[in-house]
Amino acid sequence: MSLMTLGFEADYARFFAEDDLQGNAFYLNQLPTDTVECSLKIKSDVMLAGLPYFVGAFNFLGAELDYNDFKKYEGKNFKKGEVITFKLPFAIALSGERVALNLLQQATRISTFTQKFVEIAAGSKTTILDTRKTTPGLRQLEKYAVRVGGAHNHRFSQSDAWMIKDNHKTFFGGLEKAWAYFKSMQTYYQNIIVEIHSLDELALAFDLGVEHVMLDNFSKEDLAKAVAMKKAGVTYEVSGGVKLETLKDALLEGIDAISIGALTHSAPHIDLSMKLKPVGSK
Incomplete structure (x- = not known):
């Protein structure tokens, strides 16, 4: 059992409710409990992530898997065709397979993709961040996968910062009034990040004392000009449609x-599957 899966019982209950396991009690009660060998088949080149959730799904159904037996695989790069084996009661393996695989695949596709961005940014002084553009109900899983992939997390909620x-600027009537509103929240240790859309607005942000700037959808040329304007103590974050093929354009000093x-x-x-066979069979 991983400590990370503790406290997620309500999530697992919700996940398994979609499969309506309790819908046919007779079927569920008749499933054999013989031990089977489970083969987790890696069918794409991946960085594997989400094994605590994978293990937790089976343990929610009554298995007693020890996450320590799987921990060495978390964050490891696998080639298509590799296999991880473990044992479960047939009833639990069959009932938990799809939920467990769905969680593992979702995390693994994110960690694998994230790793590609991190590799391009390697050697620079720029940190790769995620956003709150996550699947409702799966934010913890998806942000966890980003970390496994080597990047960092941005806000987890609207009020983290x-x-x-x-x-905001449209509603309040411009940056200055929006800034005054959030300053009035009087949350002393809470950062205020300002999304900036032009060099003129950036100059205004400096006049207001903004310390955390998000340069949104800036061209490569305007990014260079913004860097030249940067003041000591200010952090610059770039956002807006950054892709693998355009990432290098934003990796400026x-x-x-x-x-x-x-x-x-x-x-x-990415593709993963799980196959079952009776213990001792060929």
């Missing part, structure tokens, strides 16, 4: 972080 975006929604919302599909 205040972020002034274009909708003076850019502290790049936030990439695609890490979680557009990670490509």
Whole structure:
């Protein structure tokens, strides 16, 4: 059992409710409990992530898997065709397979995709961040997978840090009034991040004393100009449609972080499967 799976019982209950395991009590009660060998088959080149959730799904159904037996595989790069084996009662293996695999595949596709961005940024002073563009109900899993992939987490919730975006500025009547509103929240240790859309707005942000700037959808040329304007003590985050093929354009000296929604919302599909056979059979 992994400590990470403790406290997630309500999540597992919700996941398994979709499979309606209690819908046919007779069937569920008649499933054999003989021990079977389970083969987790890696069918794509991946960085494996999400094994605590994978193990937790089976243990929620009554298995007694020890996550320590799986921990060495978490964050490891696997080639297509490799296999991880373990044992479970047939009833639990069959009932938990799809939920466990779905969680593992979701985490693994994100960690695998994230690793590609991190590798491109290696050697720079820029940190790769995720965003809140996550699947409802799976934010913890998806942000965990980003970390396994080597990147860092941005906000987990709207109030981790205040972020002034274009909708705030439109509603309050501009950056200055939006800034005054969030300053009035009087949360002394809570950072305020300001989304900036032009060099003129950046200059205004400096006049207001903004310390955390998000340069949103800036061209490569304007990014260079923004870096030249940067003041001491200010952090620069780049955001807005950054892709693998455009990442290098944003890796400029003076850019502290790049936030990439695609890490979680557009990670490509990867393929994993699980096969069962009676212990001792060929």
